[in-house]
Amino acid sequence: MWPDRRLIDLFKTEFPIVLAPMAGVMDAELVIAAAQGGALGSLPCAMLSGDKIREQVRIIRQRVTAPVNLNFFCHTPVELTAAAEARWKQRLAGYYSEHGLDPAAPVNAANRAPFDEATCAVVEELKPEVVSFHFGLPEKALLDRIRSAGCLVIASATTVKEAVWLDQRGADAVIAQGVEAGGHRGMFLTDRIAEQPGLFALLPQIVDAVKVPVIAAGGIADGRGIAAAFALGASGVQIGSAYLRCPESTHTAAGRAALAGARDDSTVITNVMTGRPARGVQNRLIREAGPISPDAPPFPHAATALVPLKAAAEKQGKVDFTNLWAGQAIGLGREVPAAELTRELAKSALSRLKALAG
Incomplete structure (x- = not known):
């Protein structure tokens, strides 16, 4: 019933929803719960040692058979x-x-280490279904090794120019990261923060400019946002802030309270x-x-x-x-188990897409 099934077919997930990797506030438990709900679970690895990555992936593999995404940074130190x-x-x-x-x-x-030879060896050993990158892509030799291990590669783009750059270098899908998104801006071909576009301006322009499926990210926290992203040409969505108050996140009580009190202008x-x-x-x-x-x-x-x-x-x-x-839609977040939240998001989005289709 999804109007575009390219991402579902690519990732082999039930829903075209990607749990955003959120370093420092999540671990294997949130990945597992989101995957149980039908999303692609993402494990943030930029702050983890090789042994810790192995441990977390082992926990995930023991609990679910769903595909997993390992996320890394590609900044230049x-x-x-x-x-x-x-x-x-x-x-x-x-x-x-x-x-x-x-x-x-x-x-x-x-x-917060950039992806390197040692980390690439861990990826080759673990063979995650998907590997995602922030701040660009690693050098070609490392990228070739990732592909040889059978992994799909996706990465964030904050401008059309960045999206085209990723597409030209063989990314299997591009994440369109609007300025509304929480966490680090994925900028890598620009440092002009004032020029960063919002998602609904960025998304259709990236869809028009690349051949691969586009994942919308930024300000999406409910079925309405997912349906709107699909209407603008997205093949899927990446959602982070909506999951921050789930019981499976590792936020402290004080952090949860601050998030619960946050609004659109926070x-x-x-x-x-x-x-x-x-x-x-x-x-x-x-x-x-x-x-x-x-x-x-x-x-x-x-x-x-x-x-x-x-x-x-x-x-x-x-x-x-x-x-x-957290992103600008943090005020839409709720204290709901991640698997349940994922299913609710998908159900609400499909209902709205069906209504739009008449």
Whole structure:
């Protein structure tokens, strides 16, 4: 009954719904639940070691036979200079003093590693049905190895130019990431954040420009949004924020409370949490130091100095320095088990698509 079955046939899932990979607030449990509901479950791997990826995939494979998507970053690492580190520490000095923390104490570097040879070997070993990328694609030699392992490849595009670039390099599907989407902007051919288009402007233009199926992402949290995306030419949708309050997510109680209270105007695009533009619910740091600050060091180094501050605040039940990545439709989220939510999304979308078709 879906008007476009290309994504269902490609992924071999019940529904053309992809659970967005959301690093730091989910693990195998949410992947499993979404897959049980009929979606493509995605495991965020950029912050995981090879052994942890193996462990999580083993858990998933033991519980479901559905296909799985492993997600990775493809950013080019930028070295943290002493001057940039000192400038950021100075900007955060008042917060350190407030919490009785020593800014000179050693902190483990933020772990958001780009896809590399070692990670590729893990993918070859595990053979996930789908591998997705953010910030472009890995070099051709690694991409060829992924394909030889039998994996489909998908990636995010925030502009038509990026979508065409992905299509030309053999992506099996393109994720059209509108500016409404939560989490890091997938930008890789531009750094002009002010020019990022919204999904309903971006989606039909990408559909017209590429040959492969297009997955709509950004501001979609119910059946109405899914039906609208299909009306604009999407073959499927990627949904993240709607799942954040599911019991299977790993958000803290304070994080859940902040998300529950969020509305349509609660999120902003900020660089102060990691050093790279990302959309999330405003917290104290974003309000006072951002949302965009020239003092934030490059990705992912801004996150390193926030680690002790985040821990100290969370002990007090606060999210002053916690990433609360979420899209503009966060206000539509509900506390529903992920499998049930997935089935509800699909049922509602099909009902609306049937009504549109007459």
